[in-house]
Structure formats: structure tokens, C-alpha cells
Amino acid sequence: xxSPELSEKPSGPKDTPGSPSHSHYWTLQCxxxxxxxxxxxxxxxxxxxxxxxxxxxxxxxxxxxxxxxxPSISLKNLHxxxxxxxxxxxxxxxxxxxxxxxxxxxxxxxxxxxxxxxIGNTLEVLPPWLSxxxxxxxxxxLIDPGQGFGTGHHTSTALALELLEQCLESCxxxxxxxxxxxxxxGILSIGACLMGCEKCIALELEGDALKDVISNSELNQLQHxxxxxxxxxxxFQKTFPLVISNMLLSELKQxxxxxxxxxxxxxxxxxxxxxxxxxxxxxxxxxxxxxVPSKKITRDGWSALxxxx
Numbered sequence: 001x002x003s004p005e006l007s008e009k010p011s012g013p014k015d016t017p018g019s020p021s022h023s024h025y026w027t028l029q030c031x032x033x034x035x036x037x038x039x040x041x042x043x044x045x046x047x048x049x050x051x052x053x054x055x056x057x058x059x060x061x062x063x064x065x066x067x068x069x070x071p072s073i074s075l076k077n078l079h080x081x082x083x084x085x086x087x088x089x090x091x092x093x094x095x096x097x098x099x100x101x102x103x104x105x106x107x108x109x110x111x112x113x114x115x116x117x118x119i120g121n122t123l124e125v126l127p128p129w130l131s132x133x134x135x136x137x138x139x140x141x142l143i144d145p146g147q148g149f150g151t152g153h154h155t156s157t158a159l160a161l162e163l164l165e166q167c168l169e170s171c172x173x174x175x176x177x178x179x180x181x182x183x184x185x186g187i188l189s190i191g192a193c194l195m196g197c198e199k200c201i202a203l204e205l206e207g208d209a210l211k212d213v214i215s216n217s218e219l220n221q222l223q224h225x226x227x228x229x230x231x232x233x234x235x236f237q238k239t240f241p242l243v244i245s246n247m248l249l250s251e252l253k254q255x256x257x258x259x260x261x262x263x264x265x266x267x268x269x270x271x272x273x274x275x276x277x278x279x280x281x282x283x284x285x286x287x288x289x290x291x292v293p294s295k296k297i298t299r300d301g302w303s304a305l306x307x308x309x
Contacts, residue, residue: 125152
């Protein structure tokens with residue numbers, strides 16, 4: 001196999017006020033084994049991808065993911081992390097090229113890609129530059145698409161929000177507190193507050209992502225109701241009537257005990273990021289931990305699951 005083409009980020013002058021908009025972006029081109037393409041796309045979006053393309057190839061799929069100029073993770077190692085943590089050390093993804101490109105009028109080129117995403121009955125996720133547009137949707141979530149970790153464009157995030165909406169609509173009294181386990185961009189915490197939760201704790205397992213929760217909370221003027229928190233050994237001593245998490249199966253399994261201990265008696269646990277054929281395995285794990293499956297929604301091969309104590 002030939003060595004991957006890895007482009008170094010060039011140094012140069014920054015844009016100055018009044019100058020033409022010149023920016024840069026990364027393209028990560030990989031070969032993906034058949035059967036892993038959905039998970040790899042999910043993984044790229046969860047680590048800040050602005051968009052992805054997939055093309056059929058003789059051996060699996062050719063994937064191109066586009067990342068902002070300053071990604072939150074080392075892109076040249078992203079496929080290795082995926083193979084180790086998600087694919088069970090199989091070589092499911094092989095990097096072909098990583099290139100740093102210059103793009104004139106960056107914002108204008110990317111803005112058409114980020115159209116509002118309508119979810120459920122009341123929700124709409126949109127970038128901040130569309131905040132002044134008219135909409136019939138009651139609950140509008142503003143998310144900066146340059147940050148990643150959940151922009152509403154991937155099915156798993158949309159299902160998590162849809163299940164959260166159904167759960168809150170069924171509550172006679174909205175929960176005062178909710179735990180967003182693995183807060184990412186903060187999109188689930190923001191949605192919960194807009195739909196009636198008084199306060200949310202956005203628990204982040206990776207400290208670097210806290211800045212995204214803070215930024216998006218401020219963007220939605222919810223910084224006084226959303227509390228970003230870095231995970232530590234003492235953070236699971238409090239229980240919540242509602243806990244939600246959008247992570248892959250391997251991460252949900254690894255965190256299952258902490259998730260279970262965070263749910264109050266008669267509370268509900270909402271889980272997304274699960275492939276349809278993984279639901280039964282996850283249900284077995286949480287049944288042993290004292291939960292009863294109460295609802296499931298499925299779309300495009302992905303599922304979101306509600307469990308009750």
C-alpha cells in the first residue's frame with residue numbers, strides 16, 4: 001500500500017478586516033470497508049466534519065470528509081482511533097490523503113450546505129446566519145456548524161432530539177433538571193431547555209469540547225440554564241429524572257454503569273447513536289441494570305431508545 005498523502009498546514013498571513021474572505025479547510029480521503037460506511041460518517045460528523053461524500057469503490061467505499069481550518073482533533077490519526085475504539089482493531093478505514101486547501105469566500109461556499117433541519121413537531125436546527133429567517137417552528141436551535149459534535153444533520157442526533165421531544169411532551173410536569181451525558185455541541189441540552197426543562201447539565205467526557213457547549217449556549221441565550229461540566233469521579237453522585245446520551249454502542253456500553261446510576265427512581269433514560277441491529281444488545285445490558293425498554297424510534301438504519309426505571 002502506498003503511504004497516504006498528508007499535507008502540512010502552511011503558515012501565512014491571517015485575514016484582516018476589509019480584505020477578501022480567504023480561508024482554508026481540510027479534506028480527509030479514506031477507503032472504508034463495506035458495512036462500516038455509516039459508522040465512519042457518524043464518527044466524522046461527531047468530530048467536527050462540515051460535510052461528507054461517499055462513492056462506491058471496488059473495495060468498499062471511498063469517503064471524503066471536509067473539516068474546518070482548526071479541527072478539534074488530529075485528523076491524520078482519526079481513522080486509527082476509529083479502528084481501535086469502534087471497529088475492534090479491524091482495519092475498517094484506511095487513510096488515503098489528507099490535504100489542506102485554500103478556499104476563496106469560504107462562508108459563501110459553505111453556507112448553502114447548512115440548511116435548516118426540521119425535527120419532530122416543533123424543532124428546527126439552523127446555523128446562526130439564518131436566525132432572522134421566518135419559520136413556523138416553535139423551538140429553533142442555533143448551532144455553529146464549524147464546531148461539530150452534533151449539528152442536527154446526522155440521523156442519530158435528529159432521532160435523539162425527536163425522542164426527547166416525545167418524552168417531554170408526555171410529561172405532566174417538565175423535569176427541573178436533565179443530564180446530557182456527553183454534551184458535545186450542547187444541542188440536546190439546548191433543545192431540552194427550549195422544550196421546558198428548567199436546567200441541564202452538559203456532562204462532557206472530553207474536556208476540549210466544553211468550549212463548544214459554552215459557545216452554543218450563549219448563541220441561544222441559555223448560558224444561565226445550561227451548566228457545562230467535565231466528567232469526574234464525583235459527578236455521578238446526583239440523580240436526574242431524565243438522562244439523555246447520543247454516543248456509539250461501544251461508548252454506551254463502557255458508560256452503562258455511570259448512565260444507570262445517574263437516573264433517579266421512576267426516571268427515564270434516552271439513548272441514541274445505535275444501529276438498528278444493536279438495539280437488542282443494549283436493551284439486555286440495561287435490563288440487567290434495572291431498566292425496562294418503553295419506546296423505540298428507527299430511521300435510516302439508526303435507532304433511539306427510551307428506557308424507564
